[in-house]
Amino acid sequence: MTSSPPIELVCPAGSLPALKTAVDHGADCVYLGFKDATNARNFSGLNFDPAQMREGVAYAHGRGRKVLLALNTYPQVAHFGDWTAAIDRAAELGIDAVIMADPGLMAYAAKTHPQLRLHLSVQGSATSYEAINWYHERFGIQRAVLPRVLAMAQVESVIANTPVEIEVFGFGGLCVMVEGRCALSAYATGESPNCNGACSPGKYVRWEDTPRGMETRLNGILIDRFAEGERAGYPTLCKGRFEVNDETYYALEEPTSLNTLELLPELARIGIRAIKIEGRQRSPAYVAQVTRVWRAALDRLKSGGAEAFSVQPAWMAELNKVSEGQSHTLGAYYRPWK
Amino acid sequence: MKLALGPLLYYWPRQSVLEFYAGIAEGAADSVYLGETVCSRRHELRLEDWLEVAAMLAEAGKEVVLSSQGLIESESDLKTLRRIVGQARFRVEANDMGAVRLLTEHGVRDWVAGPTLNVFNPATLALLQEGGATRWAVAPEMSGAALAELRAHAATPIETEVFAYGRLPLAHSARCFTARHFNLQKDTCEFRCLSIMDGIALRTREGEPFLTLNGVQTQSARVHNLLGDLDAVRPHAELLRISPQGAHTAEILALFRRALDGALAPAEALAASRPLMVEDPCNGFWHGRAGAEQYVAAA
Known part of the structure; x- marks a missing residue:
């Protein structure tokens, strides 16, 4: 058996209490955003000002966890400077990686802060290794978050053909459209x-x-x-x-949440490096519940191996309580969903 | 100002497609984008067939561009993409970053950056230009003001194409909404989208037209139409994209030509286009508003 690195659990933090909750319940990484349009959860009452972010980074780093900053919207000319300033601030705050979608911004980050780790956001719409490798060659991205459109064999093929770590969504609100390619709103x-x-x-x-x-x-x-x-x-x-x-x-999609808990052994086998939990707009209670379940599942997988892994009914019950529409789906991993 | 006919977004029977492009060869388009950009399951025309249509149009004096698929999922999608990139005769429109990488790797120096590439600032545009892009098809979502500002700040000017007419391609999914409507799975979809010439109307529960189902693509119900805004668009584009529809596409192209040549005032052209449209017009995106709005500036 190869000693592949464990899967990282990446949890949402829409506020400082949510960040602390995620860390306390076993997140390996938390991801967050500034209080402005530089990230894809720009909702009022949500996100971090620089002081809160400093405190959040200290809290996570003090416990050996990482903090990822989402800067994953596409800036236009007038505000480009706000986005580059956010990158500068991220570097200064000791953020562990910046999650971005815009190539122009990545070029800035790679040039100005070569030590800063870059992740390709799901908003980058990169669904093939050819696309992911373009970002790797141009900007040295070290991880890509896949849009929620690929089947398991397709994800496996991506992993086999790129040096970039692959992160997938494990749980939470489900975009039925390819992220970064949706202008419905x-x-x-x-x-x-x-x-x-x-x-x-x-x-x-x-x-x-x-x-x-x-x-x-x-x-x-x-x-x-x-x-x-x-x-x-x-x-x-x-x-x-x-x-x-x-x-x-429901002509496009039912109100439902993605839940890939049962696919965890398979995701581990094909070499997924991180599982992302959606929901920066959700409460600390949601973060606690979801993080606790996924931590337990990942720990069980690590200690018992894939063969012994089975989804505990209590885990599903817990997750269903916080699912949209109290129901869940395997999304694109399940062929009939398409 | 040149007129470009965008790629055919619907799935029409082979004979209809061939007749359609035979008509286009005679018509007002200067440039024609060809190929299947929406769904890899559609196969009435294969790449070889598209190349034949391309040769026919080139013979008729049209510039031809081969458009790549917007959502690449499988190894077989990549195979098709490599063949499009590898052919040397026609220019290619890159509709995802995988296509950008392959074109750059091949040393192709005159490709089109497609509307799905999310180019919203000069830094991103410059990267694509370094990679060989010589034309940029703007995302329909971008406003005229944002486009003007981007062009003013571009280090190297680039030929720019604005989406000027047609139902707006708003989203792509792994899910096929047409198959879903017929309670079928995508893998066994029976190609139900074939012959639905303008997609399937989706209405609100009040009966208001809202969206259009076109397989894995979701479009607007309303027809984005910039005929009435031509004076404002003109300084910011070298080409206008007209998206094919089930009927009257050639007449729409001719109307745009006449309006651009000054034979028709923009307002008259817009009025003349209304009977040729499948739904009410909208132009909100150009004005920085909700895309579904039909905005008329106060005089």
Whole structure:
């Protein structure tokens, strides 16, 4: 048996309490963002100012954990300097790696801070080893986060053909579209994950109690309508119910979460280096629950090996409690999902 | 200003495709993008067939560009990509960074940076230019103001193509929404998207047209149309991209030509295009607004 390095557990931190919670519950790395449009979870009340980030880095480093900074939106001319300043600040704060999508920014980081470790964000939409190797050759990226579109054999092929470490999403909100290639939110609201760091932003959301039921709108567009007793979900626009040829259904995706816990032995076998948990917009309680379960699963895999690994019903029960729509899917790893 | 016909985003029967391009050979487009960019399962035309169409169009005096697939998933996708990059006759549009790497590796010096590459600042544009990009097709999501600013700051000017007409390609997925609609899996989709000439309409529960299902691609319901904005667009683009639709594409191209030549005022051209459109127009992206809006600046 080869002694491959253990899989790192990468957990979300939308706030200092969430960061401490993730570290306390066994995250190997936490990822976070500044309080501005430089990252893809630019929601009000979320993220870190420099002082909080300094404290967070000290907390994590003091316990032997790493801190990754997401700078994964695409800056335009007028604000390019804000993004490069964020890179400078990351280097100064002792951030362990910066997660980026924009090649222009990566060029800046590689040139200005050659010691700074670079990860390719899922927003970079790199789905093949040819694409990933381009970023490696140009900027020396050391890790890439794969979009949630590939089947297991395709992920395996990527790993076999690149020197770059591969990180995949393990749990959390599921983008049904290729990350970095989705302008649905921009079409509906003018704001997109790529350019503004937010999908279906809260300021465009309206909840209306009507005689027809609870209606959720995004910039005036009806995303869903809920009958009495139905739980009304947030109007993320790809997770609404729409009419297609006189049939009303979740035409793009149900409100559901990705959960790949049962694939863990397989992911380990093909050489995944890190598992990412989605959810910087979620509460510290969510972070605690999800981190605890995944830590336990990874530890079980490490101590018992792949053959002895089985998903504990209690783990799934815990995760389902915090899943969107209280349900989960294997996403693109499961062929019928496509 | 030149007119470019974008790649055919829908799946039409072979004979319809061949007839369509025979018509285009006679029409107003200066440049024609060819190839399957949406779904690798679509096979009415194989690469050899596209190359034949390309030769026919080149013969008719059109510039031909071969577009690469937007979402590369499998080794077989990469194989097709390598063949597109490896052919020497026609220019290539790179629609993902894998294509960029292969083109650069091959020493190709005159490729097109496609609209899915997320070029939003001069630093990224310069990297692609160093790698051999000589034309840039702008992401439809980018506003006119942002485009003007980027061009003003570009170290080396680049021929720029703006998406000027057609349903907006908004997103790509591993999931096929057409197969899902018919309760089929992608692997056994029965090619249900074949012959749905303009995709499947998705409406809100109030019956408002919102999106269009086109296999693994999701498009806008409304037709992005910059005919009324031509005076504002003109200083910032060398080419305008018209996206093929089920009917009237040649007439749309001709309208753009007449408007660009000054034979029709932009407002008249926009009005004349309305009966040729499959849905109401929108232009919000150009104006830095929600893409679905039809924005008319106050006089």
